Amino acid sequence: xxxxxLVKQTFDSEAKxxxxxxxxxxxxxxxxxxxYDEYAVEEALKLKEKHGGEVTVxxxxxxxxxxxxxxxxxxxADQGILVNPGTEDIDESTIATILAKAVSGLEYDLILGGFRxxxxxxxxxxxxxxxILNLPVVNMVTKLEADGGKAVATADIEGGSAVMEVTxxxxxxxxxxxxxxxxxxxxxxxQAKKKxxxxxxxxxxxxxxxxxxxxxxxLTYSLPPARAAGKxxxxxxxxxxxxxxxxxxxxxxxx
Amino acid sequence: xxxxxxVFAEQRDGKIKxxxxxxxxAGKKIASQLGEEVSAVLxxxxxSSLAGGLGEYGADKxxxxxxxALENYTTDAYANVVADLVKQNEPTxxxxxxxxxGRDLAAQVAQKLDTGLLTDxxxxxxxxxxxxxxxxxxxxKAIINAAxxxxxxxxxxxxxxxxxxxxxQAGKSAEVINVPANIGNVRTTVKDVIRQVSARPELxxxxxxxxxxxxxxxxxxxxxxxxxxxxxxxxxxxxxxxVDAGWVPLSIQVGQTGKTVSPNLYIAAGISGAIQHLAxxxxxxxxxxxxxxxxxxxxxxxxxxxxGDLFEVLPVLTQEIKKLKA
Amino acid sequence: xxxxxxxxxxxxxxxxxxxxxxxxxxxxxxxDEKEDYDWSLWDKMADMxxxxxxxxxxxxxxxxxxxxxxxxxxxxxxxxASSSVVIAAHTSLCSWPIYAFGNEEQKQRFLxxxxxxxxxxxxxxxxxSAGSDAGAVxxxxxxxxxDYILNGTKTFITNGGKGDIxxxxxxxxxxKKHRGTAAFVVEKGTPGFTFGxxxxxxxxxxxxxxxxxxxxxxxxxxxxxxxxxDGFKVAMATLDGGRISIAAQAVGIxxxxxxxxxxxxxxxxxxxxxxxxxxxxxxxxxxMHTRVEASRLLTLHSAYLRDAGEPHTKESAMAKLYAAECxxxxxxxxxxxxxxxxxxxxxxxxxMMRDAKITEIYEGTSExxxxxxxNSILR
Numbered sequence: 001x002x003x004x005x006l007v008k009q010t011f012d013s014e015a016k017x018x019x020x021x022x023x024x025x026x027x028x029x030x031x032x033x034x035x036y037d038e039y040a041v042e043e044a045l046k047l048k049e050k051h052g053g054e055v056t057v058x059x060x061x062x063x064x065x066x067x068x069x070x071x072x073x074x075x076x077a078d079q080g081i082l083v084n085p086g087t088e089d090i091d092e093s094t095i096a097t098i099l100a101k102a103v104s105g106l107e108y109d110l111i112l113g114g115f116r117x118x119x120x121x122x123x124x125x126x127x128x129x130x131x132i133l134n135l136p137v138v139n140m141v142t143k144l145e146a147d148g149g150k151a152v153a154t155a156d157i158e159g160g161s162a163v164m165e166v167t168x169x170x171x172x173x174x175x176x177x178x179x180x181x182x183x184x185x186x187x188x189x190x191q192a193k194k195k196x197x198x199x200x201x202x203x204x205x206x207x208x209x210x211x212x213x214x215x216x217x218x219l220t221y222s223l224p225p226a227r228a229a230g231k232x233x234x235x236x237x238x239x240x241x242x243x244x245x246x247x248x249x250x251x252x253x254x255x
Numbered sequence: 256x257x258x259x260x261x262v263f264a265e266q267r268d269g270k271i272k273x274x275x276x277x278x279x280x281a282g283k284k285i286a287s288q289l290g291e292e293v294s295a296v297l298x299x300x301x302x303s304s305l306a307g308g309l310g311e312y313g314a315d316k317x318x319x320x321x322x323x324a325l326e327n328y329t330t331d332a333y334a335n336v337v338a339d340l341v342k343q344n345e346p347t348x349x350x351x352x353x354x355x356x357g358r359d360l361a362a363q364v365a366q367k368l369d370t371g372l373l374t375d376x377x378x379x380x381x382x383x384x385x386x387x388x389x390x391x392x393x394x395x396k397a398i399i400n401a402a403x404x405x406x407x408x409x410x411x412x413x414x415x416x417x418x419x420x421x422x423x424q425a426g427k428s429a430e431v432i433n434v435p436a437n438i439g440n441v442r443t444t445v446k447d448v449i450r451q452v453s454a455r456p457e458l459x460x461x462x463x464x465x466x467x468x469x470x471x472x473x474x475x476x477x478x479x480x481x482x483x484x485x486x487x488x489x490x491x492x493x494x495x496x497x498v499d500a501g502w503v504p505l506s507i508q509v510g511q512t513g514k515t516v517s518p519n520l521y522i523a524a525g526i527s528g529a530i531q532h533l534a535x536x537x538x539x540x541x542x543x544x545x546x547x548x549x550x551x552x553x554x555x556x557x558x559x560x561x562x563g564d565l566f567e568v569l570p571v572l573t574q575e576i577k578k579l580k581a
Numbered sequence: 582x583x584x585x586x587x588x589x590x591x592x593x594x595x596x597x598x599x600x601x602x603x604x605x606x607x608x609x610x611x612x613d614e615k616e617d618y619d620w621s622l623w624d625k626m627a628d629m630x631x632x633x634x635x636x637x638x639x640x641x642x643x644x645x646x647x648x649x650x651x652x653x654x655x656x657x658x659x660x661x662a663s664s665s666v667v668i669a670a671h672t673s674l675c676s677w678p679i680y681a682f683g684n685e686e687q688k689q690r691f692l693x694x695x696x697x698x699x700x701x702x703x704x705x706x707x708x709x710s711a712g713s714d715a716g717a718v719x720x721x722x723x724x725x726x727x728d729y730i731l732n733g734t735k736t737f738i739t740n741g742g743k744g745d746i747x748x749x750x751x752x753x754x755x756x757k758k759h760r761g762t763a764a765f766v767v768e769k770g771t772p773g774f775t776f777g778x779x780x781x782x783x784x785x786x787x788x789x790x791x792x793x794x795x796x797x798x799x800x801x802x803x804x805x806x807x808x809x810x811d812g813f814k815v816a817m818a819t820l821d822g823g824r825i826s827i828a829a830q831a832v833g834i835x836x837x838x839x840x841x842x843x844x845x846x847x848x849x850x851x852x853x854x855x856x857x858x859x860x861x862x863x864x865x866x867x868x869m870h871t872r873v874e875a876s877r878l879l880t881l882h883s884a885y886l887r888d889a890g891e892p893h894t895k896e897s898a899m900a901k902l903y904a905a906e907c908x909x910x911x912x913x914x915x916x917x918x919x920x921x922x923x924x925x926x927x928x929x930x931x932x933m934m935r936d937a938k939i940t941e942i943y944e945g946t947s948e949x950x951x952x953x954x955x956n957s958i959l960r
Binding site: 011013014015016017019024035091092093096118119120121122123124125126127128130131132136137138139140142152156157158159160161162163164165166167170176177214215216217218219220221222223224227229230231232233236237238240241242244245246247248249252254255 | 267327328330331334354355356358359361362363365366367369370371372373374375387391392393394395396397398399400401402403404405406442443444445446447448449450451457463487505506511512513519520530531537540541542543549554555556557558559560561562563564567568569571572575576578579580
Binding site: 188 | 600631
């Protein structure tokens with residue numbers, strides 16, 4: 001089974017966000033592979049272990065994103081492709097366009113990705129890739145079996161979950177709970193540098209900057225106003241609980 | 256010529272989801288500033304009876320797309336029929352709720368229409384004739400205002416429970432237009448649907464959420480939260496610690512890797528207030544924290560705090576609220 | 582001159598940090614409290630290859646360098662000193678002498694399962710009246726046909742009790758003092774080899790420390806590392822490398838305590854502002870950070886020298902001396918910054934302070950390190 005895993009490098013989830021020159025500052029931020037994409041890579045590796053085949057990791061990003069690809073290679077993926085768009089004026093539609101172009105040059109039975117990234121959390125890139133490649137998509141998958149031209153996936157839906165069957169190739173996005181991603185092993189880390197990692201630009205996937213110009217324009221970045229700390233209701237637990245009930249009714253007028 | 260604000264009227268099991276009304280109210284606000292009208296698209300099987308009611312909430316027109324194949328949501332079928340409708344009507348903007356369905360559908364439709372999409376927005380306004388959306392990024396640690404200047408329609412999903420719903424205008428009806436469904440090729444088959452049966456409201460739509468953290472000490476103690484939730488008509492949530500410990504299912508996790516909620520009242524019991532948890536609930540209107548550690552981070556975000564053992568505080572709180580409500 | 586880690590070293594550091602924070606961190610306080618190690622963590626570390634970082638792939642290792650090993654030990658210690666000593670004692674004190682002094686057959690038999698983490702290793706050197714003075718060991722090994730008969734005890738043996746494979750330094754000829762010593766590999770379960778009491782310690786309480794008891798324990802000659810007479814040499818060379826890992830452990834403990842104190846100083850408010858707004862606290866943090874960084878540089882430098890095949894006895898002694906004393910100093914300051922909470926077991930700095938102390942003691946006390954350093958510079 002030939003599997004493509006789409007990954008993104010993101011800020012560490014614990015990163016402290018600050019503005020620099022009106023934009024999100026990158027200083028002192030540690031970068032990680034988007035945790036949802038880790039689930040995707042793990043699932044790809046599990047399927048490969050079960051059915052044989054190979055796993056290709058594809059990302060769009062600057063040279064820094066090499067780290068995320070190396071991590072996936074250290075976990076066990078076979079090869080990586082990093083497309084550097086060479087511009088910051090990109091949005092989800094154009095990232096999807098680039099990814100789809102890069103993937104269309106590969107053989108694949110299944111494309112896996114995280115259902116969203118923890119930075120912009122927009123949850124649309126994988127879906128768009130599916131649409132561009134004319135593939136079906138199942139989002140937010142927590143259980144997956146894939147074999148012989150079809151996949152059976154359990155996915156989150158409104159108010160519950162659904163078991164869905166989909167023909168392959170397809171795009172499947174990972175939700176938390178799909179698996180526990182492995183840590184790269186020490187041997188894996190050493191092998192990762194020997195595995196092929198292709199670093200290419202827009203031209204290499206037959207695109208030019210005008211084709212990937214962002215449709216969404218960010219007008220302003222700001223930090224959320226700090227929530228003012230409220231009041232601590234004093235007293236012994238029982239006393240405080242009673243006072244709290246009263247405050248919610250009379251002060252907050254909420255119950 | 257692009258015109259009008261189109262809203263996706265999300266329904267499930269024959270009931271319009273609350274976010275639909277929020278979208279209609281927001282749509283009406285921006286439409287009036289742009290001098291345009293608001294319409295809604297309602298998709299499903301046997302849903303036409305719901306169309307009329309949307310008028311009271313501000314829809315001038317309701318497009319109804321009905322088909323047996325639309326009974327259960329499938330990405331392919333819904334995206335095909337909705338994209339077709341949008342192509343025919345060319346609205347200025349197409350808004351959806353940022354629910355699981357709305358998010359899934361929006362990405363497909365946006366790509367079919369080759370337009371931009373802003374997801375999980377918490378505000379929408381018109382500035383200099385342009386529709387501007389506000390959305391949190393980095394799990395709420397930063398906020399952007401963004402627009403889609405050229406591509407049409409402007410597409411966005413709006414986080415449920417954040418925007419207000421205008422008073423419905425009783426008797427106001429909408430023009431209902433039935434649209435034939437061209438389902439196209441559906442490549443996924445729904446084999447089974449597992450509904451979580453709960454008498455309580457859904458987390459993302461609940462007005463009140465009672466949530467427990469590591470301080471609950473074990474799954475058996477969630478009864479305390481359920482008792483409180485029952486007197487408040489609230490949903491029950493949990494922090495990641497409880498999910499990771501296997502006490503409660505992932506479906507009730509609030510936070511960065513769980514659900515993002517914005518209830519009117521959020522009661523956090525035994526939750527320390529890690530940044531990942533705050534990301535999922537800091538847009539709640541009123542936050543109450545109960546924690547025995549007076550240094551707990553949650554108190555910094557709480558409007559009301561009680562420093563004390565939740566095992567002593569919660570039962571009394573439940574009793575007191577019961578008394579007040581009696 | 583290049584102070585930049587390689588891509589692999591960076592990824593290793595990040596991987597071990599994630600692992601330590603996610604898998605070990607939540608258990609550290611409880612393991613300390615119960616004075617017991619959760620050995621499921623060992624299995625996970627074995628899966629990741631943390632049990633054989635520096636050994637060649639053909640012996641089941643990851644074939645990484647000592648800088649990588651030091652980084653891994655530091656990251657483990659940053660979260661839990663006990664975990665770091667389990668790995669450090671296993672790797673530096675047991676697997677390494679087998680790698681360095683064992684013959685091919687011994688490497689296949691002992692090193693491969695050790696590096697793969699299928700077996701846990703320990704070193705039996707210290708005795709009631711011999712430690713760094715390895716020439717003074719009293720545990721005797723008397724030849725008998727193709728075997729040696731071992732009699733005596735070893736004390737304070739890290740990974741003792743749980744360990745499967747022990748490198749044991751013995752005396753074969755008392756008259757020859759350190760030239761009359763040898764090193765044997767003894768497996769758990771060998772008749773006549775039992776465990777005495779488990780030590781209850783001030784710190785690194787989750788790690789096992791046992792007495793080893795040998796009573797007419799018959800060990801085949803083929804289990805001897807190098808030759809009869811080389812026991813002292815094996816012990817000294819082993820301690821040279823061991824010092825680097827203990828230095829790395831000390832750096833990790835100090836780094837962990839410093840980070841805890843830094844974070845706490847920003848959230849703890851007194852007199853209406855965070856305590857980090859006070860210069861007294863600011864300067865403490867500045868000193869802590871500076872000393873930790875200095876310790877790390879000394880440690881990684883000695884690891885670098887070892888990787889480069891350069892002499893590093895003095896450098897590793899300096900790294901261990903400085904890093905251990907820094908670790909003690911920094912953890913005491915961390916407790917001070919936490920105030921009353923620092924003294925309580927609710928927060929980890931109390932454990933870190935207890936853990937730090939051992940780095941000034943084992944694998945050569947700070948006094949012994951000073952002897953090693955002064956011998957080197959006065960030679």
